[in-house]
Amino acid sequence: MSCLPARNGTGFRPDSRRDPRAPLPLTVGRSLRNMAPMEPYPSRPAEEALLLRCARLHDDGQRAAATSEVLAERSDPLRLMDLAARHGMMPLLYRHLDAHAPGALDRGVLRQLPAYCHATRFHNRLLARELLAACRLLRENDVLAVPFKGPTLAVLAYGDLALRQFGDIDLMVPRRDVRKARDLLSEMGFMPARPLAANREGIYLDNYHAYSLEKGEIQLDLHWRLAQRSFGFDLDLALFSGRLSLVRLLDEEIPTFAPSDLLLMLAVHASKHLWTRLIWICDIAALVSSRPDLDWGALLAFARGCGARRMLLLALFLAHRFCGIRLPAGVRGEVEKEPHLSRLAGRVAGGLFGHRPATPGDALRFHLRMRERFGDKVRRLLTPNLEEMLRFPPPFLWLAYLLRPLRLLSARPSSSGLLPEGRHDG
Structure with missing residues (x-):
């Protein structure tokens, strides 16, 4: 069995053994006023409960260790690894087991987890170097290119390039510079994964959100918007260009989105994909926890102005319930007042470990x-x-x-x- 990181969240192997009648990871009632963080109760499948324990960014010491040891003992190691890989949680699983249940790392395929995470670290550094080279090339040719997700998210939210699995590089450029950026990146060896006829390219640019470029096994997504036009969320990069922040990646500083803007983008991205991966909730929690100085009033006002306030509040509610982060009183009040979050959060909870894929x-x-x-x-x-x-x-x-x-x-x-x-x- 290979120890190389799975690309795009694919697991160790498909696992169809889960009983569809098994308890879901979260039950959300009609009211959000009881906003206590969720606990991974033993009545849940042990693998899911342990993965949910890994999502809690602030462990409660001996209690976390005792719970994790019991859950690890009850878990099927192969299914646990498969579930963690599909949810992008392998590095966080290893960190948690190493800290709270080190004996589990001697069970079955869990012995491969340290090697897998070492390969993830190497893979992430490789992608980070490619990202830096792409940013330098575009900057030298007067193209504003802003990386987001991937390596910059790992550093901004987790403080460690190795703690976040990612399978590709994401760059955003202004719509007017897309063709120029694509042609420049082709000089680095990044070629379109989906070549288009000349009379179709305009349709693609007007209606989609990114080119997928490939260089061997490395994929780079060149964005000019967050989602295709039919999703109904268009934000011009010019809105953010005046408030970019710098992040140190390896030994170089590059511009990226300010934490508040990145938080909104992550919420929109995960909402677009129905919040089907636990790591997306962890990303929100990690970014919020690492930035206690966020201007929540300005962020909520901006989200309301672009029609994404509900997506942002859903992201914060999920991060609170699954990861145990504390929300400021004002933000918590906004979450409690939002009438549609209960049903949306219930849908997320039902689909996160659900047996039937979303239609x-x-x-x-x-x-x-x-x-x-x-x-x-x-x-x-x-x-x-x-x-x-x-x-x-x-x-x-x-x-x-x-x-x-x-x-x-x-x-x-x-x-x-x-x-x-x-x-x-x-």
Whole structure:
């Protein structure tokens, strides 16, 4: 069995043995006023409970050690490793077991965990060097390139490049510089994973959010927005360019998004993907915990202005419940007053370790409930996604808009009673 890090959260092997009737990791009631952090009770499957224990950033000493030892003893090592890999939690699992249940590292495939994490450290440093080289090249050619997620997130939130698994590099550039940046990166060996015909490139740029570029096994996502246009969340990089901060990566300082802006972007990204990975919740918790000086009033006002306040509050609520972080009283009050968080958090809890994968209809319903502005809901519902737009030649793109509502009206409900909606990342 290979000890190399899994790419994009793939596990050690598919595990279909989980009983779909097993308890879900979190039960959310109709009221959020009882906001006590969640405890990984022994009645949950031991592997899930132990992984949830790893997500708690502030351990409570002897109690954490006693609980973790019991859970580790009850866990199936192979399923635990598979679950941790799929949720991006391998480094945090190793750190937790090494501190609180070191004997577990001698059980079965858990013996490979130290080697896996050593390989993760090497892999992350390799990607960090590629990121620095790409940033230098673009900067020398007058292209503003802002890295986010990946290496910079590991340093900003966790203070350690090795504590966060990531499978690619993410760079954001202004929309006007996308082609120039792509051509420059090709000089480094990064080539498009999905070559496009010239008459299709404009459609792609107008409707999607990133080019996927590949250099051997290294993937670089060149973003000009956070999500494709049908998601209904467009923010110009110019809004953030005046308040970028510096982060030291290896031995070099590079610009990245200010912590408050990064927090909002992480909330939007995870909401787009239905919060299906535990590490995304840990990222929110780690970033908030590492930045006690955040200007919450300004952040909430900015989130409200761009229609992402509910996504931000959901992120903070999940970080509090799963990771045990303390929220300022004012922020906690805003979370308690938000009427839709209970249902959204319940959906996240049910899907995090759920047996049935989310359907496209599940994604559409979640996205609609997540938006607080009526116009954003309409845009999410009626705007064609990239795949629908690419079905038509440029002179007939209007047909995609015409057929979109007809498609939704004529589509059969999914097994969950929802309408299918293309790709989950749209």
